[in-house]
Amino acid sequence: MVYNSRVLALLLAICIAVITTLVLSLFKEADTTMLLVAFGVSFLISCLLIFIALEFLIFREVNKIYKLMEKLRKKKLNKLNKHKSGIFNPLEKINEEIFSFAELKQQEIDELKKLEVFRKEFIADVSHELKTPIFAAQGFVHTLLDGAMDDKAVRARFLEKAAKSLDGLDALVQDLLTLSHIETGQIKMKFENIDMYKLTQEVFEQFESKANKRNIVFRIDNKPGKVRVHADWQRIFQVMTNLVSNAVKHSHEGGEIVVSFEISKKYVTTHVRDFGEGIPPEHINRIFERFYRVDKSRSREKGGTGLGLAIVKHILENHHTVAEAQSTPGKGSDFSFRLPRV
Numbered sequence: 223m224v225y226n227s228r229v230l231a232l233l234l235a236i237c238i239a240v241i242t243t244l245v246l247s248l249f250k251e252a253d254t255t256m257l258l259v260a261f262g263v264s265f266l267i268s269c270l271l272i273f274i275a276l277e278f279l280i281f282r283e284v285n286k287i288y289k290l291m292e293k294l295r296k297k298k299l300n301k302l303n304k305h306k307s308g309i310f311n312p313l314e315k316i317n318e319e320i321f322s323f324a325e326l327k328q329q330e331i332d333e334l335k336k337l338e339v340f341r342k343e344f345i346a347d348v349s350h351e352l353k354t355p356i357f358a359a360q361g362f363v364h365t366l367l368d369g370a371m372d373d374k375a376v377r378a379r380f381l382e383k384a385a386k387s388l389d390g391l392d393a394l395v396q397d398l399l400t401l402s403h404i405e406t407g408q409i410k411m412k413f414e415n416i417d418m419y420k421l422t423q424e425v426f427e428q429f430e431s432k433a434n435k436r437n438i439v440f441r442i443d444n445k446p447g448k449v450r451v452h453a454d455w456q457r458i459f460q461v462m463t464n465l466v467s468n469a470v471k472h473s474h475e476g477g478e479i480v481v482s483f484e485i486s487k488k489y490v491t492t493h494v495r496d497f498g499e500g501i502p503p504e505h506i507n508r509i510f511e512r513f514y515r516v517d518k519s520r521s522r523e524k525g526g527t528g529l530g531l532a533i534v535k536h537i538l539e540n541h542h543t544v545a546e547a548q549s550t551p552g553k554g555s556d557f558s559f560r561l562p563r564v
Contacts, residue, residue: 355391359384380518395528400460401512405534407512411454411540415564418449418458418492422481425462436475440466444480450564451490455538458561461545463558464530469496472555490563497554508545510535534559 290383334467362384370376403409426440433440451458469479473496485492501509508514513528531545537544538559549555 235344248493252481257542273350352391352394355387355394358387359391362387387502394529397533397556401529401533401536404533404540409457411457413454415450416453416455416458418451418483418490418551418561419445419447421455421459422462422492425459425466428463429466429495433470433479436469436477438473438476439478440480441480443480447483449483449485449490451561452564453541453561454537457540461534462492463557464534465494468530468557469494469498472496472500473498484558485563488563491558493556493558495554495556500551501547501549501553506549509547510545 243322322500362380366377366380370380382546400409422442426442429440441541461547466481472481477497479492482493482495484493505514510531512532514531534545534557541561543560545559547557
């Protein structure tokens, strides 16, 4: 800004000197009256030049700054327009700095608004999800206390249902804690060389009894043997557990769940595919959000906390990668993620 001011001052001085010299050279042999007229003309032209310079290079820009500050005072930041100043404008730097500051504050305000909306939605979702199992367990326990305790068959059935509701509540709380710890950095990733083939086999063993009840078959495509990647075993085990659990819930009876590994020079991409009900296209971009359910009533019937895919997303982000999903309604879904190959 100092440099621009000096340039402007220098240009004005040169203009005035040139005009004065030209006028004086024209009237150097004139009498006193003509000299006074010459000086008067020179003075008026110089004043006009200075006025034009101040109007177009300074006053106009100052007016823009005042308007910008007025919008800031009224908090109408979303109506700001960037003005491009002239190359010699000494106030250009000030205007641009104010605009950049206002633009930054507008972005912060927009982000805070989004966070506020998210916070409200999250509290509402958590309250609803906690309320469901608590009310169910309360209902069963109060029914027993009101006299159903004497019937052994009723007592056993109601206690089993109450226990199931409390188990669901415990799972929800654990998922919430896991998600919170990952987001706040309390859970640190312990990277090592792990075998995805062995890890997948162990995940399949977890769901073997559940899959057998519905005649669902697990398969590792091509059986590549050791598939070594650099990752946190415990967290990737959690990722695969959530993806396979999700696939089991949404597979048809007698269906198949296939895990395959796409191996390149630098990466291993793991695919978890089912051939179940699939996900409608309008939902595919939101399935990794907390508590987002494609069909809320059917999802609750199948169990789950609504946080499984959100946990998958955050674990993979801490591995500097992302979870991807492709799905065709009625034909199944394919979830995948990429990890660096050892």
